[in-house]
Amino acid sequence: MRTHPTGRQLRIGNELRKLREQAGLTATQAGKLLGVKQNQISNMEAGRVGVSPQRASTLAGHYGCGDRELVSGLCDLTSQRGRGWWEEYREVLPGPLLDLAEVEHHARRLRAAVTVHIPGLLQTPEYAREVFRQDVPELSPPDIEHRVSFRIKRQTVLFRDTPTPHHAVVHEAALRMQFGGADVTRRQLRHLLDTSEREHIGISVIPFAAGTFAGSGQSIYYFTGAVPQLDTVNLDQSHGPVFLDSEAQLEKYRVLLGRMESTALGETESRALIHDIVHSL
CATH class of the missing domain: 3.30.870 (Endonuclease; Chain A)
Structure with a gap:
């Protein structure tokens, strides 16, 4: 589990939280839809655990998000993994x-x-x-x-x-x-x-x-x-x-x-x- 999520990871979690709240669901309810515990949803929304494009798409579907362009953009954001050149400056x-x-x-x-x-x-x-x-x-x-x-x-x-x-x-x-x-x-x-x-x-x-x-x-x-x-x-x-x-x-x-x-x-x-x-x- 990450202790210091990057800005991108935090943004992904924040966008997932927005979609869940717009759907009127609690983290516990969202977890049941996904088949995971409530703390797993909380950790995803806090950027502490990774979210794959597939999982982001599944969550958006559970939340009733019909904006295909937004879902596609969010999945693209989750796929931007890997070590960028900026990581050499981490220390x-x-x-x-x-x-x-x-x-x-x-x-x-x-x-x-x-x-x-x-x-x-x-x-x-x-x-x-x-x-x-x-x-x-x-x-x-x-x-x-x-x-x-x-x-x-x-x-x-x-x-x-x-x-x-x-x-x-x-x-x-x-x-x-x-x-x-x-x-x-x-x-x-x-x-x-x-x-x-x-x-x-x-x-x-x-x-x-x-x-x-x-x-x-x-x-x-x-x-x-x-x-x-x-x-x-x-x-x-x-x-x-x-x-x-x-x-x-x-x-x-x-x-x-x-x-x-x-x-x-x-x-x-x-x-x-x-x-x-x-x-x-």
Whole structure:
């Protein structure tokens, strides 16, 4: 039995619990339908024991879930087993960071909206290093290098054979924040321009001239799952990633991201603004 379930394992259990509760069944009743004891259902819902695609499908059937796409997406989530590259960092980085990499790895689409930092998946190593040097409490040099290498490895989702589409909304403030000085910032912005030329990567800038806007002050990362119910929101906090997945939370951040995207300049205008900032450094 697992003592420290991963984010994916917890999410599977949470989704099964939602389906059971929507069916109006107790864990004891669900166990009788499946032919197991109540604690087996509780352990599955807590992520402490594994759930096969077949068992997930059987449970969804017992719970009367007629949403075939949701059941298929949930079964796909349960089949995402195996040791991912992020596991090599298990002893040196906090668990939520590994959960972040796993969610990114399996997401169908990535969206981000940031106001102070360049989005992590679009950072250069030297820029990321300067960001981590500002952490409180202060990180040791080895810890910084672990985080930098981990962040750069996460970026493989954008450059693998079948890259994940990514659209980022970046406030002008993030473009002008000189982490590491003008030279580091200049190289970071040129990297943004280079990556934005890829068909699957879009970057839109909210200029200072836009004034106030919904979602200002937040760093939001949105991961699209197989179906909307399996989407995930990550709020990038100083103490680490915070994951949200309730229906109300997902809808809230869909609306916020939509408003931020509509406030931003078009991608061509955004590239022009980034070019201007580079030349001003």
